[in-house]
Amino acid sequence: MDREEYIQILTDQIRCAKARAMVGDEIRMHIDDQAFAFREQGMGEEQALKAAVREMGDPVAAGMSMDRIHRPEIPWGMIALMAVIGLVSAAIHTLFGLGDPELGISYVKMQIGCTLAGFLAMICVCIVDYSFLAAHGTGTAAGFIGSLLLMWSFLGQNINGATRWVHIGGLNIGLETFIYLFVPLYGAVLYRYRKEQVKGVIMSLLWIAVAAIPAYLMDSFSTRALLVFILLILFSIAVVRGWFGIRRPKRFLAVLWMCLIFSGPAYILFQCVTGRTNLLHSRRVRMLLGLDPKGINYARYAVLDVLKDSQLIRTGNGDLSKFIGRVPSYNEDYVPAFLAVSFGYAAAAALAVLLGLMVYGIFRIAFRQKNELGMMISCGCGMNFTALILICLFENMGLLPHMSFDLPFISAGGTNMIVSYIMAGIVLSVYRYKSVLPGELAGKAVTDRQACIRKA
Incomplete structure (x- = not known):
């Protein structure tokens, strides 16, 4: 033989x-x-x-x-954890629906339905082999950005001067939340341009600019800034791992990040010197400095006020009286604060620990991957969850102003649920195929039989 x-x-x-x-x-x-x-x-x-x-x-x-x-291996542990998070989310929104007459039982049914739909979407995405992104990463990313722009152009609804929603078949879909699905796709874009040195660096940075276009059109500075920040971290990981063959990667990244850090203050200084912006009258600056507690920073000070009566542990019944009419969008942006007021800081901490376990599991999957594409995609999802969770927790503690970021899996809204579970499904797909795919995938799709024949 x-x-x-x-x-x-x-x-x-x-x-x-x-x-x-x-x-x-x-x-x-x-x-x-x-x-x-x-x-x-x-x-x-x-x-x-x-x-x-x-x-x-x-x-x-x-x-x-x-x-x-x-x-293929089924990640039962992570699936069970996601199910627990879904049950906790459904329980919290049940309290909201039963405690707020304006929400009612229909709100509870909608949130439970969105959670179940998101969980089903996660399972479906988990089954799909993510390795097709090795050959079609840039095409998929371009199609995703193009779809967002088309929906924004032809189906977008202008609400309060910003077009961030589309209405399809009786459903309101938040485009601002869907933008974060580009993060794992950018991991595939980086994989596509690895080993192309200068061209790879330029194209990878240009894709970050392209990804910021939808957020710019939606007039969402916070979303745009966070998205660019996450993508730059992914790019930095690729540089450190030698994907672009840069001779001194640490020095290159130091220069890049220093330029980015100082470009913001330089731009603000230029605006002030030329008289285009009055710094103290700038809406964003006043918000970040905590000025105007009865205006732009009302939500921030309202949360600090209701948290004064919180204890470490307390027996509550989900009373919403301190939130209704006082804290705007409490069921979207201030869920941890509600838990702290109604059930004590321990309940809010337990929710944070539960989400922290999920993030730990994601990064554990990412850095145990021998497949570089899977590692980068998982890292992107993990960093996206980490950033959103930390921002929301700091916002609930009054350390940050109200910025309308959704807490993954927890904040009200079908879009948040679906997008969060899709990202979780992508990570589960990476885990599922960890013992099946090689460390490096081909740049174009070929069947396994053809690969064997060609090797022979």
């Missing part, structure tokens, strides 16, 4: 077709290494290769052993 016949019999025992090419390459490399060792002992080339094949043992038994290892 020659080498290729042995490999063919072995890989035929593997039920997951996607794993066959990777396993075939590993076995071929192992046989070649063993044959080299035999040649070093004085054997001829053909004799050494046959001896190496014989030493591998029964191909059927070896293939069955490989089949037990290289198969």
Whole structure:
């Protein structure tokens, strides 16, 4: 039995077709290494290769052993954690619906329905093999941005001077939240431009500018700033890991981040010197400095006021009297504050710990990946969740002004639920195929059988 016949019999025992090419390459490399060792002992080339094949043992038994290892794995632990988070979210919004007459039971049904729909979307995304992004990452990213721009242009609804919503089939969809789905797609874009050095760096940075266009059109400075920040961190990870072959990556990143950090103050100074902006009259500056407590910063001071009566632990019944009419959008932006007031700081801390466990699980999946694309996509999802959770928690503690960021999986709204669970599904897909896909994926899609034949 020659080498290729042995490999063919072995890989035929593997039920997951996607794993066959990777396993075939590993076995071929192992046989070649063993044959080299035999040649070093004085054997001829053909004799050494046959001896190496014989030493591998029964191909059927070896293939069955490989089949037990290289198969899609179901991440039951993370799925259970996401189910618990969904149940907690549904319970919180049930309290909101029953405690606020303006919301009512219809609100509870809607939130539970959105949670179930999001969980189902997560399972569907988990089943999909994310590796198609290796060949179609830039096309998928371009299609996503193009779709957002088309919906904004033709279906967008102008509310309070900003177009951030579209109305489709009786459903209101928040485009501002959907923008964050670009984060994992940007991981695929970075993977596409790896090893292209200067061109890769330029194209990767240009894609960040392209991603900021929808947020700019929606007049959402906070969303635009956060999105660009997350994408730049992903880009920095790619640079540090040597994807672009930069000779001194740390020095390059230091210069890049220093330029970005000082560009903001320089722009503000330019606006003030030229008389285009009165710094103290700027809406955003007054908001960040905590000025105007009865105007732009009303929500911030209202939350601080209701938190004065909070205790570490208290037995509550979900009373909303301190929030209704006082704290705007409490069911979207101030859920942790509600828990702290009604059930004590321990309840809010428990919610933070639950979300923290989810983030830890995501980064654990990411950094245990041997596949670079999966690692970058998972990191993107993890950083997106981390940033949103921290901002929302600081906002609920009164450390940040009201910026209307949704707390993933928790804040009211179907869009937040669907987008959060889709991102979780992407991470679960990365975990599911961690033992199936090789460390580096091909730049174009080929079948596993074709890959085996070409290697032969």
